Amino acid sequence: MQHVTEYLLLILGAALVNNFVLRQFLGICPFLGVSRKIKTAVGMSLAVIFVMTCASAVTWALFRFVLVPLSAEYLQTIAFILVIATFVQLVELSMKKFSPALHQALGIFLPLITTNCAVLGVAVINIKKMHTFMQSVAFGFAGALGFALALIIFTGLREKIDRSDPPKAFQGVAIALITAGLLSLAFMGFAGLVK
Amino acid sequence: MTGVDPVTVGLAVVGGTGIACGAALAVAARFLSVKEDPRIEKATEILPGANCGGCGYAGCADYAKAIVLNGVAINLCSAAGEEVLALLSEMMGVSATAAEKRVAIVLCGGDTEKAVRRFKYNGIADCRAAHAVGGGDKGCSYGCLGYGSCSRVCPTGAIEITANQLAVVHPALCIACGACVKVCPRSLIKIVPVSRTIHVLCRSKDKGPIVKKLCKVGCIGCTVCAKNCDEGAIVMEGTLAVVDYARPLTTDVVIEKCPTNCIVRTETEVSDKS
Incomplete structure (x- = not known):
């Protein structure tokens, strides 16, 4: 029971309280880039969930079994990027095969998951907080879930905003950035829920 | 491990990881490859x-x-x-003759000079929005609102909103994609063969007296054109004359006979209508 609560808190903490996008400001690029249509936002979210979960597992193993024994921890960033890039390529290949339309809709943002700092952030935070393997995977998955939540909420808002009539100076990206700021403020409300 | 040169370690770790990842991708690429013609x-x-x-x-x-x-x-x-x-x-390796070029046409001639407006609309400058507000500010509930929804979706910029708030298509630019047809809340736009030059520029289903009150160039359903043209080329749908674009229409006597001048000839530019 102790275990279950611990994992629940970990997941809640990563997805809501310390939401990657809205609290830690990681992964802003796709957050603004693919938040025009719900459909592409969902596709992007699924891709990020896959990449982040797999990447946290593999980077944990890489750090624990390769970098630490060789006392080469200082290579973590570059080694992690390699792993992440591999998973992104894997996603791109399979998406091209199974859903060419989504592949086209996501366009450049798909390979750009490689440089999505939320993915690297998860890997680095896992190491910093000295998570166990299962904790790392749970943390990665929950973090990606939080990213998906933020992205989909924001996309929904943007779709509504597109249909409304803001003053000319606020049109387009300006109002989107203000919305993102307000959304971030709203998520601040979760602060202190889980320590 | 202290004796090993850190450069060697770095090379080995990054190189090793790279090669392992590359190999994994190469295997994946074999299974997931897409053969494209x-x-x-x-x-x-x-x-x-x-x-x-x-x-x-x-x-x-x-x-x-x-x-x-x-x-x-x-x-x-x-x-x-x-x-x-x-x-x-x-x-x-197949031969095909080009299908006849088709163009879009806005079947309304009632600009602000010829058709009355019921109220002053101050909302979003979009036909769909205006149409939703009490059926639009235009007196005629069938006519072109002129807020340019069609012009904004046109990929080639072929639709112009005149100074008198009426949408007109420039046939030379039109590629007949039908985007405007879908967006017009009043279904006023039709795709027609470019060789067809005689059109009834009205879609009002109102009865004659009402049309007359609302618009100077509306179809009042007098049936003169239907009686004076090639058989079936212009047919009456209730009190509205409609050109059947599937049948030939050669005589332009209908243009002169139309008492409200809502039948017009378009030459190269639809905007030339009077």
């Missing part, structure tokens, strides 16, 4: 790239795929000129 890409390049959807496919790339894989006719693209058609027929 090279002609699809070539056909996509040949097509105009307007992605207007006028052919009935989701875009030029989709249409190219349909041509190559399913042998769909190559003359469906209304934006393509003869050159495109020649290139496509050469590549696919």
